[in-house]
Amino acid sequence: MINLVGEPTHHLPVGERGGPAQPLISVKGLLKHFPVKGSGFLKPKKVVHAVDGVDFDILKGETLGVVGESGCGKSTTARLLMQLIAPDRGEILFDGETVGETLPLSEYRRQVQMVFQDSYASLNPRLTIEESIAFAPRVHGVPAPKAIARAHDLLHRVGLEPVRFAGRYPHELSGGQRQRVNIARALALEPRLVILDEAVSALDKSVEAQVLNLLLDLKRDFGLTYLFISHDLNVVRFMCERVMVMYLGKVAEIGERDAIFEETRHPYSSALLASMPKMDPGERTLEPPLSGDPPNPIDPPAGCRFHTRCSFAEDVCRQTLPPLTRISGAQSAACLMATPNSGHSRAPAQLEA
């Protein structure tokens, strides 16, 4: 029933400059601290270490999942990538070019679009949905009839018949339908990277499955790359080729999906995975894998940020910040147990080169 209206239309000015093997996005040393209100003047200046020096790549055509507890910096990372906020430090390379230097911001912005969790708040209630979708292209100088025609194509593509839906207002749609509109709107500028920040989390399970299928179809048909933020590890496992686990503003572990889910190397990732409810009432969880809440990002623990909750923590963990260490081609982890000669009793000995 769904016909493929939108053929891939990516004949973009900055396309494939770095070649297919070049990561689409390469993030280096990204850091964002937010000042805490009421601190500073006469009081000690405090900051929230929202994103505290992270490095990662998003490969062309992949879906990179981002997981971690609330407040660990997932959305801040997304907003930094979207250039909605400016980083304190660090750089973003887009297809090999430094954003804001060799690649002008305006050009970068078109290539990266975002879909948020709250489908209602992100749509203008006074615009019909075709107007919402056509809005950004109009701003970018696309003539109205063309922008509207493209909006109809996109509506069709996300499973909303334009004849029925184009003239409706956001409040006349269900949550799942609104999220389809948000996805169509994100695609209107023909981006290469789409950031999905809990984009399906507010949907009912039966509707969520439909939208996940839609996202997979769109990715294939438009040659998209996704950054997929979710608290649902099962969904991440289904959707993503690679997964990044964050803890208190840092990358705990990153790598290929199967490595992360089956050969987990960071104790925090293991605990997160073990915390998922079991589907079999005969195999119920007996002990909580982690105790307590994540520590306050205003005053994160020294050394390894996870040491206050880690059952493998040793003295060295309280002093040494574990570097993100490559374990195999498929996986890197920031844990002293994975860092050769780190001083942790379980650390591997240095391999001779």
Add this chain to the structure above:
Amino acid sequence: MTDPMIDIRNLSVTFNRGRKPVKAVNGVSLSVNSGEVVALLGESGSGKSVTMRSLLRLHPKGTTIEGSMRVAGKDVTELSARELADYRGATVSMVFQEPRLALDPVYTLGQQIEEAIIRHKGVSRREAASRALGLFEKVRIPSPERRLMNYPHEMSGGMLQRSMIAMAIACNPKVLLADEPTTALDATVQIQILLLIRELQKEYGLSVIFVTHDIGVAAEVADRIAVMYAGRIVEEGKVADVIQNPKHPYTKGLLGARVELAHGRDRLITIPGAPPDLAALPPGCAFAPRCGEAVAQCLTDVPRLTATDGTASVACVKYA
């Protein structure tokens, strides 16, 4: 057999405030035995919270309630205002999804728990304070003395939910209604709270209705599952039976759409369409517009919840 602790019969709840009346709960019958945990599973808007609030008579004026509800031998619909005040908290208490909305922001947690204990138990403030401390220890809040002096905004979501649970068990209720108490929490904190509820339930022999939209959560806590769709219970049975051998096409669809089953496949199996508008329910089975197994009768007759064996029931013509 003894009487069930909770016995809801043919409950319907209609809100009359909008343009059209909304029948949010439409003939629900559910009974929960003493010491039993029943998960009420359903998508948003299916009527789970309205059913819970009915048991505490928390609906706005002008809401039409039909059917009967008995809890611990009391007829809930007949309670006077005074009886209701005693009943809430002492017989039945509730834990909500958003503890921040259920707590008073201008009082410390200690003050709020002590107040509840004094009101229901008539003990001295000192006695109430010492019980409050015991409760905070019970729900394993670290540094409980200090935490009792915190205001709600000073606590994390997980800690607040522990406080809510402490408050809920403060007056030794027989029934705990938990309305998605872990939905807003991280997975690592969610499992802590689920285990805590399970432990307290056993220790105090509580009857629990645990509302959730997450089948995995139901599998972790419940003895039985009741699946709700568009204001009706469509399937009920032992937790393992419902999960391993669902009967109603909706339950089958929900379980079949789970991403965990999709390993190696590049698409999920989905239920087409979306839940119906409660102000304009289809005349027959509410699931008929989405059901792949529907027959002509489904469009005209509402299927009744019918026992399939001693422990399970389904509301579908295929099992009538």
